[in-house]
Amino acid sequence: MTDWRRHPIRRSIGDMPLPEPVAPMLAVPGPVRDSEGWAFEWKYDGVRCQAAVSGGQVRLYSRRLRDVTATYPELAVLGRDTRTLLIDGEVVALDEDGRPDFGRLQQRMNLSAPTPARLSSVPVVFFAFDLLREGTRDCTGLPYEERRDRLLGLGIDRPQVRVRRHFLASDVEGAELLRAAREVGLEGLVSKRLGSAYQPGVRSPDWVKTPLTRTQEVVIAGWTTGEGRRSGTFGALLLGLHDETGLRFAGHVGTGFTDRMLDDLQARLRPLARRTSPFDSPVPREYARNAHWVKPELVGEVEFRQWTSDGRLRAPSWRGLRPDRRPEEVTLA
Template sequence: MNQGRQNGMSRKHKAWKIPRGAKKSPMPGFIEPCNPKVGPIPTAEGWDYELKLDGYRLQAHVKPGQVTLYTRRGHDWTAKFPSIVSGLQTLLHHTPAVLDGELTAPDSQGRPNFSALQTAIHEDRSGALVFYAYDLLYLQQHDLRNLTLRARRAALGDLIGKGNEHIRISENLHSDGATLFDAACRMELEGIVSKRSDAPYRSGDQDSWIKTKCQKSDNFPIIAFVEKLGARPRRVASLYLGRRKAGKLLYAGKAQTGFRHEDLYFLRECLDPHIIPASPL
């Protein structure tokens, strides 16, 4: 092959560089995600920082002729996001890979908007969605999870490059964490995630990933709801929330404001398959 043809070689035929130390392995199924713990920004050396994106966690599995998109809990949501599937196929050309990332719906200023994401999903409009990849767990018959974050990120950057309309890489910023956090809050973003640059990828709750939010928040499971009388289509009027303490589910309070009408219609349909005859308390 002459030099001109080598320089014109497409990404489709590129032999991706496998990082040293990666283990040869058959392609895995769904991998339980690494979950960051909530905490203050680490100040020691050896941490990298990136913006926390307000979206849905997605794990993308790319095989020759097939892309599968899994939620945080391992549910197959491939059919919901054809634009993401197409974007991955175009960009990776069916290179066997597993990517960890976040599905977002950018607003007019490019900021992730969770409400817009929910609306787009409810209305089956995936064309406005963007998948931001921030970790690479598997590449061409090699498991990368035992490698350092820095090595995995380097391989991810080589794989994604500049991305495309629907697939991008989440920037890993090696700057001061406090400075980035202040900037994120001024931009009205959710916060930042600090990650140990020398840590392997491990499933479950890990202190090698720490999320710091601009606004204090917590998770409150929905234990009951009231439907708006006579509403068509049906929608939620109020929610009853729980809280977990010492392994028990306790009543936390009622929420009935702060929702858009469209969200209340969407939420009512989402809750339908989870109705049970007895109180969960």
């Protein structure tokens, strides 16, 4: 049986084959691992990306292994390297103060051919944090510490490409780094076990993410009619996530939208209309009576305060669509 986690997407240019991407290794949520044998990396607010490089050519792949090379043409600078490499990292848009800004990145994520004006107004940076292949060598089985040393030794840093910094737990306290991340507006911290291999497609306890704000991926299952200045669009999105019973109702979100987001979402939701609820359990009447149901195909992300006792998001605010996520992957974070 084919292992889907290593199922290849074959690409080649001329006689120079590019490395095949692999399903990315994922982190589990949890507290900072502030002990010997661990290292820390900043958690940036961006989207996962693998860069395949060979013979001066580049291909970029999303978390879902879709080819997104045309979406981020400025990262073609990686092609100046003639070596064969497969690098895991994150695409980030920075604000005027050099901090990751997910809202700005939203203006690039869905564009297959960004205009020169958009490239100029919303440039992106590729933050590399892992080396999966170097030449003919598969590096995924090497310890994290060795992969990081090899990555740093590549010398790939340039304005559009940076190697994400890491810190050893033996040198600095994770709690101190987490405080620093909060002060400068970063998303949080990732703890990584020094001796761990890269496990394609696995959400492993060898990587632990500690976010500073609570976020949750959600499936859009419907919407309610807007009122007042939003009478021409929706008032709120009806949200769901998957558990052992199927798609369950997780609440609604009506804040955090820009005018551009409202228009874009309305256009995306219109062709997904359906007559019945997509949820596998009843939706409270106060939401169902005014609902416009849609096929649960779009994934987004919200920031929220906490979960209510009945399993709904409290005070959620919309952050944006996540085209790099599959609806069936959306479960309780």
